[in-house]
Ligand SMILES: Cc1cc2nc3c(=O)[nH]c(=O)nc-3n(C[C@H](O)[C@H](O)[C@H](O)COP(=O)(O)OP(=O)(O)OC[C@H]3O[C@@H](n4cnc5c(N)ncnc54)[C@H](O)[C@@H]3O)c2cc1C
């Protein structure tokens with residue numbers, strides 16, 4: 001028997017969508033290698049998230065619910081997740097490759113003296129050994145690895161595994177205390193309510209130096225808004241982040257965020273190799289650039305050559321009409 | 327505070343990657359290397375902390391090839407006090423093994439703070455800092471975009487999905503640095519001269535067998551050639567049609 005432990009991410013009482021994808025990846029592994037998928041969530045006020053996990057296809061849900069876990073704490077979460085891993089003797093431990101996953105799983109890996117492969121896009125078992133594929137060199141190559149130690153841990157790139165449903169799973173609540181913390185969250189400053197986090201957005205509308213000045217970026221906000229609430233986020237090239245037009249959290253690329261939305265618009269972006277690193281795995285890429293020879297057209301599925309200031313307003317109108325008709 | 331800065335020599339970000347004949351590693355011929363971009367922020371922050379406290383030391387360490395002497399000397403020229411090369415000619419992509427080797431060296435030195443980049447842009451692991459922190463029993467904040475130090479306590483800010491987190495953490499700590507934290511300085515002529523007299527040592531890395539074996543390193547499939555749908559706003563209807571009917575993206 002070789003269980004799969006999936007660490008689910010809950011923020012402010014809400015289960016994060018990539019956790020459901022991680023459960024789905026766990027189910028795929030269990031189908032290959034046997035064992036149960038055990039979803040573990042840590043937080044405070046986990047009833048709603050627990051109910052969502054019960055329907056995720058996981059065989060068993062474990063909730064560690066205490067006021068001391070209200071904010072993410074790398075130390076405390078790692079202690080409790082490590083305990084659960086030891087208890088369920090998994091062959092693999094999975095979590096989404098998010099800010100929390102990137103912080104937490106390396107600590108759990110250290111506590112289990114285990115290997116960890118991050119930002120994974122495919123998992124499997126070969127001859128009973130866990131295998132995974134991950135982009136390296138900012139997506140310029142793919143590394144395929146096989147575990148030589150067990151258990152093995154992996155963080156999974158969001159938008160790569162399709163969430164499933166199933167259940168209802170059995171649910172177990174465990175009492176625990178956060179204990180002594182070495183780093184303490186003092187404050188979580190939420191972004192504007194209507195803003196979709198860049199990496200979770202289905203549509204990314206990204207702009208570059210071709211937009212000429214920060215004021216003009218508003219036309220991209222307009223295009224993003226035309227998709228309706230909660231769908232699209234604005235992204236930026238490094239050139240405009242360095243110029244101070246847009247905040248760093250919007251930067252897409254090798255030294256920014258890696259996104260794989262369903263639809264990516266590159267508007268006034270030349271398509272430098274470091275930018276491509278952050279968006280080349282988008283399902284569909286649209287480029288709008290006045291230079292027909294811009295390298296971005298080599299990776300774009302669809303292109304329009306011309307002036308963004310003329311094209312974007314027309315596009316915004318057309319998208320808004322579509323959204324209104326839905 | 328005695329600060330250790332972990333740095334890695336990586337291919338420059340604009341290098342096209344070629345696969346070596348073994349199908350498991352990259353071909354370094356013609357590849358230019360540089361200090362990992364995020365480690366520049368870590369080094370700069372270490373120098374600023376030392377300047378703020380007007381005390382302590384900054385040691386840079388890398389687990390890497392002999393050629394990394396160039397990046398270490400540059401760090402000395404920028405102001406680090408001491409450099410250590412844990413030498414191996416292998417491309418180390420497994421963080422478990424890398425952490426074992428760095429940890430066994432770290433245990434031998436006096437260190438209050440370990441500064442790292444958030445990610446080495448070769449294997450893109452983004453895991454060594456918090457792994458090391460857990461091994462050392464240090465506090466840890468990852469992907470720090472703003473940092474202040476007052477009365478021995480760090481206040482760090484970092485971006486998470488849809489929000490910014492503010493955390494406090496006391497030394498001993500491991501902090502991993504993100505872009506936006508600072509503007510790294512370049513070496514001055516005076517710094518380059520001074521670096522020549524600074525301690526530089528080289529020891530073979532104590533690398534265990536990795537926790538994962540490389541099955542293959544491959545290039546991703548090229549994206550199929552796209553289509554230019556037209557020029558100017560007149561092409562918008564064709565784009566909408568293509569996105570709806572072909573790509574099923576709307
Ligand atoms: C270590 C390192 C890391 C890097 N990391 C990143 C990263 O993470 N992300 C990133 O994006 N870059 C990164 N870069 C920078 C990258 O090399 C490019 O410099 C940057 O992506 C260029 O941004 P841009 O496309 O907006 O600007 P430009 O290259 O200046 O392109 C502007 C484009 O706009 C077009 N244009 C102009 N006017 C109009 C108009 N009216 N309508 C339509 N199109 C118009 C032009 O034809 C041109 O193609 C990095 C570089 C280095 C060295």
Ligand SMILES: Nc1ncnc2c1ncn2[C@@H]1O[C@H](COP(=O)(O)O)[C@@H](O)[C@H]1O
Nearest residue numbers: 332333389442443445446451452453454
């Ligand atoms: N071989 C290495 N030698 C020294 N420090 C390293 C090495 N690999 C990674 N690091 C440090 O750990 C950070 C994160 O790297 P990684 O987890 O490998 O993406 C880097 O930015 C460095 O600060």
